[in-house]
Amino acid sequence: MTGYYRWRKIKNGIMFSLCLLSVLAALVPLFIILFYTISQGISSINWDFFTKMPKPAGEAGGGMANALVGSAILLGLGSVVGLPVGILSGIYLSENKKSLFAGSVRFLAEVLNGIPSIVVGVFAYIVIVIPMHRFSALAGGFALGILMMPVVTRTTEEMMNLVPNSYREAALGLGISRWKTTLFIILPTALKGIITGVLLSIARAAGETAPLLFTALGNRFWSTQLDQPIASLTVFIYDYSKSPFDDWIRQAWAAALVLILIILFINVTFRLVTRKR
Amino acid sequence: MPNEQNSNQQQGNIDDSVSAADTVLLKSKIGRNLGDFVFNNITRLFAFLLFVLVVLMGYMMYRQSIPAIEKFGWKFIINTDWDPVLENFGALPFIFGTIYSSIIALIIALPLSVGIAVFLTEFTPKWLEGPLSMLVELLAAIPSIVYGLFGMFVMAPWLRQVVEPVLGDHLGFIFLFQGPPYGLGMLAAALILTVMILPIITSISRDVLKSIPNSQREASYALGATKWETIKIILEGGKSGILGATLLGLGRAIGETMAVTMVIGNNPQISASLFEPGYTMASVIANEFTEATSNLYLSSLIEIALLLFILTIVLNSLARLVVWSVTKKYVKGATL
Numbered sequence: 001m002t003g004y005y006r007w008r009k010i011k012n013g014i015m016f017s018l019c020l021l022s023v024l025a026a027l028v029p030l031f032i033i034l035f036y037t038i039s040q041g042i043s044s045i046n047w048d049f050f051t052k053m054p055k056p057a058g059e060a061g062g063g064m065a066n067a068l069v070g071s072a073i074l075l076g077l078g079s080v081v082g083l084p085v086g087i088l089s090g091i092y093l094s095e096n097k098k099s100l101f102a103g104s105v106r107f108l109a110e111v112l113n114g115i116p117s118i119v120v121g122v123f124a125y126i127v128i129v130i131p132m133h134r135f136s137a138l139a140g141g142f143a144l145g146i147l148m149m150p151v152v153t154r155t156t157e158e159m160m161n162l163v164p165n166s167y168r169e170a171a172l173g174l175g176i177s178r179w180k181t182t183l184f185i186i187l188p189t190a191l192k193g194i195i196t197g198v199l200l201s202i203a204r205a206a207g208e209t210a211p212l213l214f215t216a217l218g219n220r221f222w223s224t225q226l227d228q229p230i231a232s233l234t235v236f237i238y239d240y241s242k243s244p245f246d247d248w249i250r251q252a253w254a255a256a257l258v259l260i261l262i263i264l265f266i267n268v269t270f271r272l273v274t275r276k277r
Numbered sequence: 278m279p280n281e282q283n284s285n286q287q288q289g290n291i292d293d294s295v296s297a298a299d300t301v302l303l304k305s306k307i308g309r310n311l312g313d314f315v316f317n318n319i320t321r322l323f324a325f326l327l328f329v330l331v332v333l334m335g336y337m338m339y340r341q342s343i344p345a346i347e348k349f350g351w352k353f354i355i356n357t358d359w360d361p362v363l364e365n366f367g368a369l370p371f372i373f374g375t376i377y378s379s380i381i382a383l384i385i386a387l388p389l390s391v392g393i394a395v396f397l398t399e400f401t402p403k404w405l406e407g408p409l410s411m412l413v414e415l416l417a418a419i420p421s422i423v424y425g426l427f428g429m430f431v432m433a434p435w436l437r438q439v440v441e442p443v444l445g446d447h448l449g450f451i452f453l454f455q456g457p458p459y460g461l462g463m464l465a466a467a468l469i470l471t472v473m474i475l476p477i478i479t480s481i482s483r484d485v486l487k488s489i490p491n492s493q494r495e496a497s498y499a500l501g502a503t504k505w506e507t508i509k510i511i512l513e514g515g516k517s518g519i520l521g522a523t524l525l526g527l528g529r530a531i532g533e534t535m536a537v538t539m540v541i542g543n544n545p546q547i548s549a550s551l552f553e554p555g556y557t558m559a560s561v562i563a564n565e566f567t568e569a570t571s572n573l574y575l576s577s578l579i580e581i582a583l584l585l586f587i588l589t590i591v592l593n594s595l596a597r598l599v600v601w602s603v604t605k606k607y608v609k610g611a612t613l
Contacts, residue, residue: 012505019395030413030416033419088323088324089326091320092323104328111593115590118559178313207422209420210535210563213563252426256422259420260420260423267415
């Protein structure tokens, strides 16, 4: 009997170690990726990198100013497309929790979240690039906007649900109408969470490459025109990573480092803000 | 009118339960309800837009792929040729590459994810659980292109010089590990995908395990079970939820583009060996879309996108339904 008991204890220990090992197996890649991105990228990061234009192929130096500005423009366009739909439908879902329509919209937002970004890119190509007969920042921004929608919808709904029901009851008890309660009591209370949710969706869109390849296309030159191809950080990394020049590959790592820092910063902030409640 | 008030409150319409005696307020009450009506319908309209978008996506891609559908029909998905010069297009190598790389990734990722989820919910003290799960979820925040960069310049050389020769020498008799070590290939793609789908399977499995009531654990301990024996019971209860998480992970892996494109070797062939390069549906769209010169070529690529769209929608819907049906059982009022 004691032998069997010991075996059960040993089995318990083995399983504990296996679970611990799987945690390590997930954390090791995370730290290796962060380590490589920092060690490979840090040497190319300097003032020029943020302020200069790319140099012609083969010449050392140069920067990615156009890609930074391009990414900012694309994300701005994406926000214009994605945020109104995301926030308002999030409000709808939190105000009408039980209705069948709300249930199916919630479900659909999840489905939309799972649609590969490259497919969204193809959709943007069909709807905008084909009628316009050229690649453009607009098409890229549209694709990013669609990708932002489900994230914003979900976080808006979650954040509005976190507001204690007593707020709503107090407002309604004072005779304030329902829509004013939602708009002027619940929404401002949840605003901090919603804003971080919006930032989270921007972080997701900032890391997207696939939907931009054949919508915004990329551009070696300075361009801020919305109906022209435009550069972006991620396509910059992709193009440079395929190049035969060591200096360009170093710059690709540097751009990856910049991107990863922005995205991780937003993600960690989001978690800290949402955990407090 | 106490009766009317009661029945109104039962319906939860606090707003409407204003006493009917306040006839003076009647006018402003209509005004308020108009506001509610307008506000509710505006938000409903935007929610409806999400609906329209998904339907439109499917329809537009279907319309653009009509030339390819008419030319090749069902043969499109069993034809193994991909020849832009002769305009003979078949998607089988890409479908194979997509499914093969995703399944291999899933086989590696599933036990790891469940292990992590169990560790986080059952073994870890509360103060450590938050930071640990945040670290695991940060893996999901790293952009695909950075995974690709890492896979191309760090992992592929390591596979070529260290892992694949060792596997080939010792396990070369298994069909999985035959052929010359390229580095870039199916194995690299599967490993990168493994890391990328770990966080989603983990976080959903964790939610599922957490939704199982503590009374089950307490009952098990009371019978003298060890921690692991208790966990086995908990896992039994969360089985179908973990299945849902797996399906979601599969959907993610199937749609993954950039990282896979950069490490899979991009060669439309069907080979069981993990060392050989392959090609996936998402990669072929990413690589060849801007090069598609003819109408039929473009149309075939869009048909691949349509197939990908349908595949991920089916997988995601299934997954959500499964996860929902599990959490519904334990969490009161869990929504879809």
